[in-house]
Amino acid sequence: MIIPKNREEIELMRESALVVSKTLGMLAKEVKPGVTTLYLDQLAEEFIRAQGAIPAFLGLYDFPNTLCMSPNSQVVHGIPNNTPLVEGDIISIDCGALKNEFYGDHAYTFAVGEIDPETKKLLDITKESLYVGIREFKLGNRVGDVGYAIQQFTEKHGYGVVRELVGHGIGRKMHEDPEMPNYGRRGRGKKFVEGMALAIEPMTNMGTHKIRFHKDGWTVTTLDNKPSAHFEHDVALIDGKPELLSTFQYIYEALGIESDEENEFRQQPLVL
Template sequence: MIPIKRGKEIDGMRLSGRLVAEVVEALRSIMAPGMSTAEVDRYAAELIAARGAKSPFLGYRGFPGNICISVNEEVVHGIGRDRMLQYGDLVKLDVGLVKNGWVGDTAATVVIGMGEAGDLKLIAVTRQALWEGIAQAREGNRIGDIAAAIERYVRAQGLEVVREFVGHGVGRKLHEEPQVPNYGRAGTGPRLKAGMTLAIEPMVNAGAAGVRLLSDGWTVVTEDGQRSAHFEHTVLITKGEPEVLTDPVTVGRSAEKDGATAGPEEGPGE
């Protein structure tokens, strides 16, 4: 069963979405060369606590971090440790927040300093792929419509989506039904209904689609060592346009108004 949110439940999701968007924006502003990923994680914990909230990632199936912070070839589920950020790094911030029992979940990819052309393309394609998927998150459509739109856009740009990890429903729990793949066939999967809240999150590789798990049991990296990008928003299905709950610019507005165009076992952030 896919949970349907109503009334004050949706208000709770809106609040959590707005707060987690604030956390990501604050993290983006403080990251710089020479800062460790452990420092970023600690700052995230402070930002979440300052909002009277908790991290749904910390302790999830034993995950040791407050957020997922993945650098360069790391795709998802990176742990804040002693890795020092360097000029030109691509940093993926996957952040969750629980406020009053409701989860907001979002992710963004940030370049430290000035990025090279290939990295900037990777970021731009992944961000736009997210909006391509969001544009299909309408009542009456199906999950496959979201998945197909993401895959079609990414592959048209000469890049590849990660298939092993997917988006998901989100609400009272970090992971709810349904799964939301970033690849697939339009017109397939569960039908979308108003009140559903989905975490849509394309992960895109500059090289091949394959990934592997490191020995820490959490960090997923590209199989060929090339870089990866990740963006995510929590989206509310409505009777009209999709409402993006975690975008710092468009909270409370539809995807259309912001210019959107017409796996295996889950980890903490996807």
């Protein structure tokens, strides 16, 4: 069942999403060769709690850490450990926070130092596919319209779209209806309604779309061991149009990147 939110609830959700955004921005300065994912996880837990929020992933479905840290061929749900990152790695960081009884949840794939052009293109196309999908989150459309747009854009570039893992509704629960696949058919699935909120999150593989689930119950890797990228935003449907609740601007500020990619999805300018 889809649970629409009123304007007050959406603003509370924005606060939760921005806790995550700020956390990812803080981590952007720390992602470098020699750093361990467990160290980044500890930084994130302290930072989230300092903002008056609770790490949403810690203990959720018995997950053992604050962050899902998925390097290189890991798709999602990687468990932080003491293995140092090395030059040329990529690392997908998925983060969640609970504040004011609402969840925020989004993700970004970082380059560790300099990465090869082929891998950089994977990151760029995956992030762009996120916005391609968000544009279809509008009144009158359906779940399949978002998935179709992401799939067509991604496969046009020769990449694999993960089937078994999907985005989701979000609110007072981390995972609400509807499920949001990154593939689909136009006009299919549940219809979007005013006030609903989603976590839209393309997961794109450089090679095959097929994946492998590991025995630890969490780690997911590409079947061919080629790199995978993951980007995610929280979005609400306001006045029939998508409104970003999360932002990558804290990341860009930390990395010295200028970008206006989010402007079309904001009714009011974001003040950092």
